[in-house]
Amino acid sequence: MGYNLSMRLWRGDVDGGSLADFTVEVEEGEVVLDAIHRVQATQAGDLAVRWNCKAGKCGSCSAEINGRPKLMCMTRLSEYDQSETITVTPLRTFPVIKDLVTDVSFNYEKAKEVPAFAPTAPDADGKRRMSQVDVERGQEFRKCIECFLCQDTCHVVRDHEENKPAFAGPRFFLRYAELDMHPLDTNDRRKLAQSAAGLSMCNITKCCTEVCPEHIKITDNAIIPMKERVVDRKYDPLVWLGSKIFRRDQREEV
Amino acid sequence: MSTVEPRNTGERHSYDVVVVGAGGAGLRAAIAAHDAGARTAIVCKSLLGKAHTVMAEGGIAAAMGNAWPEDNWKVHFRDTMRGGKMLNNWRMAQLHAQEAPDRVLELEEWGALFDRTNDGLISQRDFGGHRYARLAHVGDRTGLEMIRTLQQRAVALGIDVFMECTITEILKDGDRVAGAFGYWRESGRLITFEAPSVVLATGGIGKSFKVTSNSWEYTGDGHALAVRAGASLINMEFVQFHPTGMVWPPSVRGILVTESVRGDGGVLKNSEGRRFMFDYIPDFFKAETADSIEEADRWYTDKKNNRRPPELLPRDEVARAINSEVKAGRGTPHGGIYLDIASRRDPEYIMRRLPSMYHQFKELADVDITKEPMEIGPTCHYVMGGVEVDPDTAVSIVPGLYAAGEVAGGMHGSNRLGGNSLSDLLVFGRRAGLNAAYYAARTHDAPVTVDEDAVVAAADAALAPFSEEGGENPYSVQKDLQEVMHTLVGIIRTAEELEQALGEIEKLAERSRHLTVEGNRQYNPGWHLAIDLQNMLWVSECIAKAALTRTESRGGHTRDDYPMTDQDWGTKNIVLRRHDDSVELAIQPLPQMPAELKALFEEK
Numbered sequence: 089m090g091y092n093l094s095m096r097l098w099r100g101d102v103d104g105g106s107l108a109d110f111t112v113e114v115e116e117g118e119v120v121l122d123a124i125h126r127v128q129a130t131q132a133g134d135l136a137v138r139w140n141c142k143a144g145k146c147g148s149c150s151a152e153i154n155g156r157p158k159l160m161c162m163t164r165l166s167e168y169d170q171s172e173t174i175t176v177t178p179l180r181t182f183p184v185i186k187d188l189v190t191d192v193s194f195n196y197e198k199a200k201e202v203p204a205f206a207p208t209a210p211d212a213d214g215k216r217r218m219s220q221v222d223v224e225r226g227q228e229f230r231k232c233i234e235c236f237l238c239q240d241t242c243h244v245v246r247d248h249e250e251n252k253p254a255f256a257g258p259r260f261f262l263r264y265a266e267l268d269m270h271p272l273d274t275n276d277r278r279k280l281a282q283s284a285a286g287l288s289m290c291n292i293t294k295c296c297t298e299v300c301p302e303h304i305k306i307t308d309n310a311i312i313p314m315k316e317r318v319v320d321r322k323y324d325p326l327v328w329l330g331s332k333i334f335r336r337d338q339r340e341e342v
Numbered sequence: 343m344s345t346v347e348p349r350n351t352g353e354r355h356s357y358d359v360v361v362v363g364a365g366g367a368g369l370r371a372a373i374a375a376h377d378a379g380a381r382t383a384i385v386c387k388s389l390l391g392k393a394h395t396v397m398a399e400g401g402i403a404a405a406m407g408n409a410w411p412e413d414n415w416k417v418h419f420r421d422t423m424r425g426g427k428m429l430n431n432w433r434m435a436q437l438h439a440q441e442a443p444d445r446v447l448e449l450e451e452w453g454a455l456f457d458r459t460n461d462g463l464i465s466q467r468d469f470g471g472h473r474y475a476r477l478a479h480v481g482d483r484t485g486l487e488m489i490r491t492l493q494q495r496a497v498a499l500g501i502d503v504f505m506e507c508t509i510t511e512i513l514k515d516g517d518r519v520a521g522a523f524g525y526w527r528e529s530g531r532l533i534t535f536e537a538p539s540v541v542l543a544t545g546g547i548g549k550s551f552k553v554t555s556n557s558w559e560y561t562g563d564g565h566a567l568a569v570r571a572g573a574s575l576i577n578m579e580f581v582q583f584h585p586t587g588m589v590w591p592p593s594v595r596g597i598l599v600t601e602s603v604r605g606d607g608g609v610l611k612n613s614e615g616r617r618f619m620f621d622y623i624p625d626f627f628k629a630e631t632a633d634s635i636e637e638a639d640r641w642y643t644d645k646k647n648n649r650r651p652p653e654l655l656p657r658d659e660v661a662r663a664i665n666s667e668v669k670a671g672r673g674t675p676h677g678g679i680y681l682d683i684a685s686r687r688d689p690e691y692i693m694r695r696l697p698s699m700y701h702q703f704k705e706l707a708d709v710d711i712t713k714e715p716m717e718i719g720p721t722c723h724y725v726m727g728g729v730e731v732d733p734d735t736a737v738s739i740v741p742g743l744y745a746a747g748e749v750a751g752g753m754h755g756s757n758r759l760g761g762n763s764l765s766d767l768l769v770f771g772r773r774a775g776l777n778a779a780y781y782a783a784r785t786h787d788a789p790v791t792v793d794e795d796a797v798v799a800a801a802d803a804a805l806a807p808f809s810e811e812g813g814e815n816p817y818s819v820q821k822d823l824q825e826v827m828h829t830l831v832g833i834i835r836t837a838e839e840l841e842q843a844l845g846e847i848e849k850l851a852e853r854s855r856h857l858t859v860e861g862n863r864q865y866n867p868g869w870h871l872a873i874d875l876q877n878m879l880w881v882s883e884c885i886a887k888a889a890l891t892r893t894e895s896r897g898g899h900t901r902d903d904y905p906m907t908d909q910d911w912g913t914k915n916i917v918l919r920r921h922d923d924s925v926e927l928a929i930q931p932l933p934q935m936p937a938e939l940k941a942l943f944e945e946k
Contacts, residue, residue: 118593132860133816134861135867136867140392143598145397146557162706192389207453216447217458217461218462220465223456223457226455303701
């Protein structure tokens with residue numbers, strides 16, 4: 089049945105702010121975003137919060153709930169004791185715009201740096217054939233809803249603003265891996281992933297994997313295989329020699 | 343008079359084509375306009391990639407013939423027209439069926455990773471109302487794949503995107519479009535676009551209803567912008583209630599449960615455990631629907647020699663059937679019906695075919711769909727009515743104003759088949775973008791000029807909620823509107839209730855003229871809602887007026903006082919325009935289908 093929930097919500101803007109206390113009536117079966125919407129409708133009409141689908145599919149309502157990066161729409165109130173105060177703060181890795189809304193343009197800038205998909209020629213009949221098992225590797229990464237929780241929790245940028253220019257972050261390592269494993273793609277993005285995207289700065293602490301609401305194995309299935317492929321070519325003299333002599337690797341480097 | 347700050351309408355941008363909305367239709371339109379050489383901008387209310395298209399689950403309907411060589415555009419056309427109860431604009435349905443396969447292949451060309459058939463082609467799955475397995479899909483997250491592919495393509499092409507920017511008015515130069523006016527959510531600053539072509543790709547209207555699968559953005563902006571700019575809307579009475587929305591817990595009420603659950607073997611049962619859909623097979627679909635559980639079950643393994651289960655009837659039929667069962671007292675504890683796949687498919691199959699559904703129920707409702715049935719009920723999902731457009735070019739009656747996707751009307755008739763919206767977005771998104779670009783090129787000799795008085799008026803209108811003290815809270819008005827639409831203009835309608843609804847909407851409109859918002863212009867959701875609310879009210883009035891006029895039941899429009907489909911109404915569109923400050927309604931004959939297409943409905 090319904091009860092009164094205590095919430096502490098961060099309110100403020102780029103010039104600063106603080107936690108504000110709210111008490112709001114909530115119902116059984118509600119999520120954190122429901123409680124925030126009720127605060128908005130009844131107590132603070134200008135409380136800024138991003139959301140779209142409320143079903144864990146669009147990745148808009150990312151925030152830190154009791155210090156943990158989560159989607160507000162996927163965090164059930166029943167996960168907490170009814171007497172507990174739930175604290176919601178904006179993503180720490182990105183600059184605050186207002187209240188719970190942050191400026192995530194960093195991610196959109198990094199997206200522009202990923203070289204586009206470049207497919208092989210189609211089969212003679214004009215169709216393209218791929219096997220299910222091959223597409224499934226990339227499909228795992230394409231489940232990404234761009235909530236940027238992985239970016240938020242990644243300590244390479246979370247506490248080191250200065251790393252941002254050189255580091256694209258886990259969301260974009262997923263993107264590089266997805267293109268690299270795409271059965272039809274012709275580009276070789278290993279060098280770029282290593283240099284421009286800063287893959288080498290990742291020291292595989294798996295924080296990104298832990299917070300991914302889509303349960304994508306970002307570290308194990310994308311980052312580590314990418315790192316291995318970079319190392320494989322860059323540092324193995326036999327592979328290097330082989331590719332020089334036999335031109336084994338015909339893929340164009342970008 | 344605004345007392346907030348001087349009207350600085352200073353920020354200006356000039357483009358050939360401005361696309362409003364960045365879902366499937368908007369992105370495809372922008373790509374087409376860009377590729378045709380137009381200077382193109384995308385303006386969207388949310389961040390890029392968050393549009394409602396991400397919620398589409400089942401797939402993209404396209405007669406590619408990968409699963410069934412017998413499938414072709416003619417069969418798809420026929421299914422679409424029959425699904426829409428023959429009220430579709432035949433030319434749109436034809437273009438859609440003909441072009442959808444190319445649009446799907448194009449996505450693959452841009453990097454989309456569709457599920458595959460055994461011989462490596464794009465897999466196609468079954469859906470309600472489609473004669474053959476026809477939906478190209480990616481598990482049950484096809485919309486996300488589509489929007490991501492289009493988003494990445496638009497980024498790669500370098501198309502300018504104005505994110506979290508809301509358009510509040512279409513600007514005119516005489517009778518033709520001259521641009522668009524709006525504000526940035528982040529700062530509240532105002533912004534003006536000068537452009538001869540504007541493409542509306544703003545989606546639907548679901549947020550006017552209490553139980554909806556739609557996201558907050560679906561406030562009918564494009565519908566209202568178009569009407570205010572002088573365009574016409576058709577058939578707004580046709581609102582689709584998707585049969586399967588979640589009903590429990592309250593936080594997820596209305597969220598969609600994909601039709602693929604039924605396509606992949608899920609059946610509907612009432613509280614007595616009965617597969618009740620066999621009781622609701624309409625004559626129109628009797629010939630192609632199984633009339634026994636045995637035949638329906640055989641269909642899943644032998645589709646050639648058996649007819650389809652009644653669970654796969656078009657959405658309007660299923661939604662009405664569920665509504666009747668619940669009304670008759672045979673519903674679940676939370677007022678829904680059971681959708682059961684757990685007792686019919688093994689967990690491994692369910693996890694592979696419906697991973698997002700598993701995820702959604704597990705995390706949001708704590709229900710394991712591989713072990714338990716789902717509780718579901720109808721939810722407001724889609725509006726078939728929309729801006730009246732020319733089928734080939736997607737232009738409205740206002741020169742320079744285009745509409746594509748859910749905001750456009752005609753394509754789906756009185757009821758949309760599942761899977762036809764994603765293909766609609768691609769086919770008509772592209773056509774709108776191309777033609778908007780061609781039109782813009784033709785205006786180079788006679789450039790458009792924005793009317794400065796109109797810009798000032800639009801600025802005043804946008805800032806009005808800040809100037810009134812002691813007015814109403816926009817959230818309360820929205821809540822009341824949702825209640826009115828849900829109870830009086832919902833899945834079953836009567837004249838009396840619709841008249842009552844129109845009275846209520848008028849009162850709400852009056853209340854909405856005196857809204858007060860707290861805080862400043864920076865990222866202020868209360869203010870944003872106050873603006874969106876004007877559009878929601880316009881659209882709600884159009885829906886109720888059209889619903890009152892159409893004295894028959896057809897597709898997404900069910901009248902309790904006129905329960906039969908009326909042949910006479912089957913030849914008419916209801917057209918809505920703005921006259922002074924009110925909605926004007928007219929009846930218009932349906933375009934005549936040419937004989938060669940008519941013949942398709944006479945064949946068996």
